[in-house]
Amino acid sequence: MKTSITLPHSDIEISRIIFGCWAIVGGFNWGPQEERDSYAALRAAYDSGVNCFDTAEAYGGGHSENLLAKALKGERHRIVIASKVGPQDFAGGDVIKACERGLRNLQTDYIDLYQLHWPNPEIPLEETLGALQQLKDAGKIRAYGVSNFGKKSLDECRQSGFSISSNQMAYNLLFRAIEYEVLPLSIEDGVPVLCYSPIMQGLLTGKFSNWTEVPDDRARTRHFTKDRPLSRHQEEGREELTFQTISLIKRISDEQGLDMSALSLAWLLNQQGVGGVIVGGRNADQARRNVRAYDIPSDPALFEELTSITTPLKEHLGANADLWQTDSRVI
Ligand SMILES: NC(=O)c1ccc[n+]([C@@H]2O[C@H](COP(=O)([O-])OP(=O)(O)OC[C@H]3O[C@@H](n4cnc5c(N)ncnc54)[C@H](OP(=O)(O)O)[C@@H]3O)[C@@H](O)[C@H]2O)c1
Incomplete structure (x- = not known):
């Protein structure tokens, strides 16, 4: 299996297994987290051959960026930092300011891949992409990409004439919505998909034996009923089918003597159009x-x-590539 790719419109080579730096801040979605474990996770990923680290200002209000900076300070030029700007900062001047904050949090003078975290229909995409191009021209970022861009947003991106280097999307064995529209477009345009939540926030490790065991903050996705307290969608969910599917995957992994999460990641890495998997630890x-x-x-x-x-399960969840919300917010 190919273990690295070069991002288009750049000379940046990334490991196809990317370390996701959200859960290491603990708190919402994740619960208590010891800082020493976060540092150890980052160092272990690096020592195991991961060179790319995905973070965002939104993860702990800059704390995730801080942890990454401190854990791998001596390796700055050997790692690829992928960070994100939130949609509230998509006006041209705000993108520049957000990047400056990111640089301070990351204690560096450049971000390798700067990504738009979610689409923002209120601000013309050309304005936001124009600001990213400006940052690239100034050497503050080396490449830019998008995240959670479904067909509608990707079509706008195509029309803008700007060249994106990646699209980060939710994709895993339990959530294959991008196969309907996003993946074919990405393949056509040569934009690698970087898959987030590739082990479905732990569901694909087999650690939960049924849906009642999944804590509310992790049960916000469209797999679970809208009646879960933190849910933001209006759907019935597919709890029984989700857990039947997990049992089938587990049975196959056990029969093959393979670790279920490693097998789930390998399946993703073998899908056409997938550049890498961003997995948390x-x-x-x-x-x-x-x-x-x-x-x-x-x-x-x-x-x-x-x-x-x-x-x-793919057919029941349909083509909506938003893991958390019903089609009302079309991405
Ligand atoms: N662009 C976006 O909107 C967006 C959204 C979500 C995530 N992301 C990115 O994608 C990254 C990964 O996604 P994610 O964190 O949502 O989900 P994930 O990678 O599918 O799941 C990560 C979680 O699974 C558990 N886990 C990981 N490896 C394990 C192992 N070997 N054995 C047992 N449990 C294991 C850990 O939590 P526990 O130990 O607590 O179970 C870990 O935090 C994030 O860190 C972030 O960088 C981006």
């Missing part, structure tokens, strides 16, 4: 285990079986 052990996805032997029949058993 809360401690050194998780970070090391996730990198073992590279060691899963390529077995087209096995990957096909995983595709087939997860298709009913």
Whole structure:
């Protein structure tokens, strides 16, 4: 399996397993987190061959960027930092200011890949992309990309004439919505998809045996009923089908003697159009285990079986590529 790619419109080479720096701040969605575990996770990922780290100002209000800066201070020129600007800062001048804050949080003078976190229909995309191009021309960022850009936003992006280097989307065996529209477009345009929540926030490790065990902040996705207290969608959810699907994946992993999360990551890395997987880890052990996805032997029949058993859930959740909200907010 190819373990690195070069981002288009740049000379940036990234490991295809990317470390996701959201959960290491703990708090909302994740619960208590020891800072020493966060540092250890970042270092273990780096020592295991991960060179790319995905963060955002939104993760702990800059705390995630801070942790990354401190943990890998001596490695700055050997790592690729992917950070994000939030949609509230998409007006041209605000993008520049947000980037300056990011640089301070990250204790660096450049961000390798700067991404638009979510679309913002209130601000013309050309204005935001123009500001990113300005930052690139000034050497403050080396490339720019987008995140959570569904078909509508990608079409706007195409029309803008700016060249994006990546699109970060929710994609995993339990959430395959991007296969309907986003992935074919990405393949056509040569824009690599960087998959977030690739083990579905832990569901694909098999750690929850049924949906009642999943804490409310992790049960906000459209797999779960709208009646969960923190839900922001209006759907019934697919709890039973989700957990039946998890059992089927678990059975296959066990039969093959493979770790379920590593197999889930390997399946993703074998999908056409996927540039990399951004996987979170809360401690050194998780970070090391996730990198073992590279060691899963390529077995087209096995990957096909995983595709087939997860298709009913894909069809029930449909083409809406937003993991958390009903079509009302069209991305
Ligand atoms: N662009 C966006 O809008 C967006 C949205 C979400 C995420 N992201 C990015 O994608 C990254 C990853 O997504 P994610 O954190 O949502 O989900 P994820 O990578 O699918 O799941 C990560 C969580 O699973 C558990 N885990 C990880 N490895 C494990 C292992 N080997 N064994 C057992 N449990 C393990 C950990 O939580 P526990 O130990 O607590 O179970 C960990 O925090 C984020 O860090 C962020 O960089 C981007």
